[in-house]
Amino acid sequence: MSQPAAKAVKRVCMRDHIRDILVGRILDGTYPAGTQLKELYLAREFDVSQAPIREALRELEGSGLVSSERFRGTRVRGADFAEMRESYELRMMLEMRSVALAAPYKPDLLADLAGYLREMDTAVKADDSEAYIDNALRFHRRLVESSGNRTFLAVWDSLLWDIRGRIALRRLAEMGKSLKTLVSMHKALLGRLRAQDVAGATERVQALLARVSSAFDQNGATR
Amino acid sequence: MSQPAAKAVKRVCMRDHIRDILVGRILDGTYPAGTQLKELYLAREFDVSQAPIREALRELEGSGLVSSERFRGTRVRGADFAEMRESYELRMMLEMRSVALAAPYKPDLLADLAGYLREMDTAVKADDSEAYIDNALRFHRRLVESSGNRTFLAVWDSLLWDIRGRIALRRLAEMGKSLKTLVSMHKALLGRLRAQDVAGATERVQALLARVSSAFDQNGATR
DNA sequence: AAGCTGTCGATTATCGATAATCGTCCCGTG
DNA sequence: CACGGGACGATTATCGATAATCGACAGCTT
Structure with missing residues (x-):
């Protein structure tokens, strides 16, 4: 691949x-x-x-x-919304489990994530969604990588998040959802990781991806 | 030639x-x-x-x-035991989640599983491990299929369980572990499914795959 | 003898052309 | 007018041959 x-x-x-x-x-x-x-x-x-x-x-x-x-x-192939939601479910599982496996979180992991987050923040302020997504994907991929499970990473890579992510972002924009919220959710996640709070971090990953995945809900509502 | x-x-x-x-x-x-x-x-x-x-x-x-x-x-490519264990971890996640998503379990699903299980039982009694694994894979794939999540099924398929499974079985045989135990564990799982006991079934799936995965533990011990 | 360089054999990457296959249209039939 | 049978055009699957690349080795220099 x-x-x-x-x-x-x-x-x-x-x-x-x-x-x-x-x-x-x-x-x-x-x-x-x-x-x-x-x-x-x-x-x-x-x-x-x-x-x-x-x-x-x-x-x-x-x-x-x-x-x-x-x-x-x-x-x-077209973007089938139902299939998108399904793939996000898998991604959620992968990343949640990765957060658990990656503990305890090493300084260099945290530093990398902080770097990507900074770029995401800058990108959103400059209204550059391309840059946002590039760095968001680096952030999440790094998380999966830190699990140490090569199969996880291979599957994550195979799901082409650079494509799905862009579609999701476009949808979220159409739905009037700001990227700022996503950035702050990532900040919260990083905070939990820094605190070595596995359960908290896992929860945030889930919330974060659920929000993105909501772009593909039938009615488009976050509920 | x-x-x-x-x-x-x-x-x-x-x-x-x-x-x-x-x-x-x-x-x-x-x-x-x-x-x-x-x-x-x-x-x-x-x-x-x-x-x-x-x-x-x-x-x-x-x-x-x-x-x-x-x-x-x-x-x-060779069979890397560490990588095998990693892939089994993903499989475990996939199947456990599938069991949760598939509920409530429909009669036709249960009937299919029962059919495969019967074949597995016959195969073990005839000491035909090829037939066992063929039907065991059908059993598990059917489970993932019943989740309704196409991404799950695609990923499960992509992991080539027909290959990994055979290797695992050979290892288990070398370790002197009988397939009979696996059959009875599948029976227990099917029992929980019939009882619509999601938590119980999930637990059995985990135990089952953990046992198979143990073929790739460093020392080969089930613990 | 160590290091460098150019050539050779083995193998992959690509080429240009041919065979196989599918969808469609035209035609004759009822 | 609806319907099956074949010829045709478009496209893919495969072929046989050539160009590009790599690893190894011999020969030269120092």
Whole structure:
């Protein structure tokens, strides 16, 4: 699966390059849900052969971004709200358990989280939701990483939170919910972690993700 | 030498066929951990081109069975016991939560589980561990499926329990642990489900998986 | 002998072309 | 007019061949 850290420089591998471009286009709406990604068409556009396109598409399929049927092509998968909620339920479990496993919380973990939180705060004040989400994801991924459970991290990564998160944020914005609340919830969480309060921290993680997940409730209400 | 299996069933898709064969070989030890799977070599053996081999390998990579480095080939990944234990922790979370979500337990679910359990019982009496594990996996997968959470099921599926389970069973056998205990634990679980006892059932699921997971404890002791 | 450099063999990544498959449209039939 | 049968176009799956890359080793320099 794709790694969070992308090599900025010289790509030795066409398919990685293509994959990243395709992910970008799906994210920014160039390819809306349902768009068929035709191999030869893309091959011509990127001036490569069909092979690297196929491999990139298969990689996207593995991460659930697109789905393909035999001989019938590959299409961009839409954001199914019910499925979103379900995936947030899993994420909640993963992160809550991670908070328990990560205890006691080491200074370098706390320092990292504090750094991300600071960036989140700055981003929200600058009304830069892209920067907010980038750092929020780093924050949460770091939490899962600190559990020491590689399977947790692999599954967390596989769920493509950079995509789901952006959709959630857009929804929350549409619902008029401010990111400021999320930042303060993260602050509270970090406070509990600093106090080595496992139960408290777990509770905050749950509350936090429940709030984000509420973007996908049928009526859109937080209740 | 060419493979007679190629003619067995009319596969529309070579890569699926090849993938299944490769999985089988990794499972039965034909390809021990660390074996390099060379594309052209396999291509000649299966009498196909390199392309479908590559696609099959990439699929295996996606499910963690093998890992590949750029230009350095694809190798069979070994069974890391620590990682096994970690994956069982996730499985435990998934199944415990599924038991909670699936309530109240419908008659058709209970009937399916009872059917699988019967097969498990028969298999153990016939000392057929293959049949046991097949049905045990059906039992557990059905449980996760009944949660109604598609993400849960997708993640559960992605963890390749047919492989991990077999390894666990082999270990348990080496440790002299009988499958009979596992069958009776499943019986107890089904009893709790029939009684609509969510807490009790959850507890049994945990105990059950903990016992299997113990195959990967450092010393091999159940404690 | 240690270090550097260039070449070679093995293997993967990519190419350009062909075969297989699916959906559709046209046509004849009832 | 509804309906099945085949030809066609579009697209994917696979092929056979070539280019790119890596690891190792030999030969040269010091």
